Amino acid sequence: MKKSADVVIIGGGMIGCATAYLLSRHQKNVVLLERKGIATEASGANYGMIWIQTRQPGYDITAAKRSLELYPGLVSEVFDIDIEFEQKGGMTVFFTELEREVAEAVLLSKQEQEIPIQLLDKNETKELEPALSDEVVGSFYCPIDAQLNPMLTTIALARAAQREGATIYTETEVHSIKLNRQTVSGVVTNRGEIKTEVVVNAAGSWGSQIGQMVGLKIPVYPNKLQSLVTEQTPRLFNRVIMGTQIPEDATFEEAMKGFSYTRDISEGQISLEAPVNKGTLADNSMMFIKPTISGNTVCGTVFEFAGHDRSTSYEGLSLIASMAAKAIPALRGVQCIRAWANFDPYTIDGVPIEGETEIKGFILAVGHGTAMSQGLAVGESLTAFIVDGKPMPFTKQTSMERFRSYALR
Amino acid sequence: MEGGIGVKDDEDITICRCEEVSRNTIEDAIRQGCDTLDSIKRRTRAGMGLCQGRTCRGLIAGLLRNRTDKSYEDIKPATFRPPFRPISLGLLAEEGQRITEER
Amino acid sequence: MGLRIKDHPILGQDLRKGDVSIEVDGRPITAYKGEPIAAALVASGIKTLRKTKITGEQRSLFCARGICTDCVMTVNGIPNIRTCVTPVEEGMKIKKQEGLGKWKEESE
Numbered sequence: 001m002k003k004s005a006d007v008v009i010i011g012g013g014m015i016g017c018a019t020a021y022l023l024s025r026h027q028k029n030v031v032l033l034e035r036k037g038i039a040t041e042a043s044g045a046n047y048g049m050i051w052i053q054t055r056q057p058g059y060d061i062t063a064a065k066r067s068l069e070l071y072p073g074l075v076s077e078v079f080d081i082d083i084e085f086e087q088k089g090g091m092t093v094f095f096t097e098l099e100r101e102v103a104e105a106v107l108l109s110k111q112e113q114e115i116p117i118q119l120l121d122k123n124e125t126k127e128l129e130p131a132l133s134d135e136v137v138g139s140f141y142c143p144i145d146a147q148l149n150p151m152l153t154t155i156a157l158a159r160a161a162q163r164e165g166a167t168i169y170t171e172t173e174v175h176s177i178k179l180n181r182q183t184v185s186g187v188v189t190n191r192g193e194i195k196t197e198v199v200v201n202a203a204g205s206w207g208s209q210i211g212q213m214v215g216l217k218i219p220v221y222p223n224k225l226q227s228l229v230t231e232q233t234p235r236l237f238n239r240v241i242m243g244t245q246i247p248e249d250a251t252f253e254e255a256m257k258g259f260s261y262t263r264d265i266s267e268g269q270i271s272l273e274a275p276v277n278k279g280t281l282a283d284n285s286m287m288f289i290k291p292t293i294s295g296n297t298v299c300g301t302v303f304e305f306a307g308h309d310r311s312t313s314y315e316g317l318s319l320i321a322s323m324a325a326k327a328i329p330a331l332r333g334v335q336c337i338r339a340w341a342n343f344d345p346y347t348i349d350g351v352p353i354e355g356e357t358e359i360k361g362f363i364l365a366v367g368h369g370t371a372m373s374q375g376l377a378v379g380e381s382l383t384a385f386i387v388d389g390k391p392m393p394f395t396k397q398t399s400m401e402r403f404r405s406y407a408l409r
Numbered sequence: 410m411e412g413g414i415g416v417k418d419d420e421d422i423t424i425c426r427c428e429e430v431s432r433n434t435i436e437d438a439i440r441q442g443c444d445t446l447d448s449i450k451r452r453t454r455a456g457m458g459l460c461q462g463r464t465c466r467g468l469i470a471g472l473l474r475n476r477t478d479k480s481y482e483d484i485k486p487a488t489f490r491p492p493f494r495p496i497s498l499g500l501l502a503e504e505g506q507r508i509t510e511e512r
Numbered sequence: 513m514g515l516r517i518k519d520h521p522i523l524g525q526d527l528r529k530g531d532v533s534i535e536v537d538g539r540p541i542t543a544y545k546g547e548p549i550a551a552a553l554v555a556s557g558i559k560t561l562r563k564t565k566i567t568g569e570q571r572s573l574f575c576a577r578g579i580c581t582d583c584v585m586t587v588n589g590i591p592n593i594r595t596c597v598t599p600v601e602e603g604m605k606i607k608k609q610e611g612l613g614k615w616k617e618e619s620e
Contacts, residue, residue, distance in 0.1 A: 322505025
């Protein structure tokens with residue numbers, strides 16, 4: 001094992017591998033440590049959505065748009081494996097008048113953000129997706145939304161990083177981080193020690209465990225998602241379709257929240273402790289159905305805070321199946337062959353945690369709930385920061401500092 | 410799909426019958442650093458098919474044992490996950506609908 | 513009919529429990545009541561049960577016990593049916609499955 005490195009990246013998911021690749025084009029000695037395998041956690045278990053339509057202003061949309069910009073060049077010039085990148089647009093379907101009304105209200109703000117989004121009626125929706133149920137009343141359609149195979153994408157970035165000279169150690173677990181007067185001096189693993197002055201914490205939903213090694217309390221937590229995959233069929237539908245699962249009896253304000261990943265926390269008490277479940281699994285569901293190149297259909301999901309418990313449940317999988325079958329009735333006759341659970345990194349405001357900390361050399365890149373669609377931009381900013389000292393973008397939104405102001409409320 | 414799926418020459422044999430992944434493809438993946446059943450699965454699709462690795466995982470473990478310094482005890486299978494055998498979404502959805510209606 | 517067991521040393525002679533008519537790629541076949549689809553097909557001399565998606569390789573029985581899915585065919589319009597563990601039924605329409613087969617309501 002290498003004795004020293006310019007930068008040690010902890011975590012072999014999308015954030016770690018994207019950073020390893022982009023950094024190793026400028027830095028000679030990059031080492032990535034992954035305790036299991038590349039893309040074995042959230043980066044290998046998600047729906048591979050590279051979506052713009054759900055984005056919020058600021059960090060969220062900027063990182064997503066930049067990453068989408070970078071993908072085609074990587075696909076054509078850099079990657080040596082096919083990552084199944086398809087840009088067929090993304091669709092959010094509505095089953096109730098409430099959803100459609102909220103969509104109308106949200107449409108203008110989306111267009112102001114320069115998101116090329118269209119509000120389609122029932123017929124226009126069915127024209128794009130004939131297999132959709134007659135219960136669909138309309139949809140949001142964003143033609144620039146894309147999808148890819150998340151496992152292969154993460155692996156492709158890891159391979160590209162290795163070609164640029166990065167060293168990747170899998171089945172290598174970090175046990176502790178050595179400090180010399182509040183400055184990083186090395187990393188201790190189950191396979192030996194590496195001297196370094198820069199550590200990037202890209203450990204996703206385990207970001208807080210790594211933070212503890214340097215005495216930092218990082219409020220990122222695992223949000224468990226269940227998914228299932230079907231046997232291969234010829235394509236039943238053409239693109240990733242999302243459903244908001246907003247209950248019919250929700251208020252307009254509650255329904256508005258169902259349209260984005262980030263959470264508005266401008267009011268009320270903020271707790272930085274581990275989040276607790278509210279309501280049942282059925283109350284915490286959102287439909288994602290994805291047709292893949294191989295012919296399998298991936299379906300999700302239900303959300304749960306259960307620490308790092310990896311079990312799936314009959315309840316969860318049944319709910320996912322009923323959402324999918326409601327949207328695409330033909331799926332009723334298709335068989336589920338496997339299910340899994342993975343951990344989306346969760347932060348209280350839905351915004352990742354990036355940048356430097358009070359520990360010199362310890363850089364955060366955790367809490368990315370949509371790493372596939374933002375990871376390239378994150379790797380880019382981290383590289384500029386580490387190599388040129390360029391400040392990370394949107395630090396007000398993404399730095400650890402923001403939690404101090406929340407705690408003061 | 411890239412990865413040299415399918416048997417390309419007379420010396421090669423099919424390991425994952427469901428996804429048509431050949432021995433050469435798997436050994437390439439092992440040479441490129443895939444040293445677990447899980448990583449070989451992600452890289453080559455071997456084990457992702459209709460039988461979910463029941464037929465090929467023993468063979469892939471054998472290839473790993475032959476090509477790396479791992480013993481059979483070191484080689485962990487993929488996580489055992491439901492369903493035990495394929496089940497239609499329609500059947501699962503019936504239960505899901507019942508749960509949704511009850512709330 | 514050469515593969516049928518006519519005289520089993522323990523179970524005796526006539527194992528037939530009655531006839532069932534099925535159709536395989538349009539060809540009528542007589543099967544024994546209760547036997548797996550694949551048994552009836554193989555007994556009738558049908559070796560290729562399907563062709564694979566990527567290489568078009570011909571597949572037949574492999575494990576013959578419901579695990580490997582080599583023997584899957586399209587039965588009554590539904591693909592991926594394991595013929596080695598699915599019993600024949602009167603009037604069943606079975607098709608040699610080409611790749612993923614044809615599903616109802618595909619998007620074109």
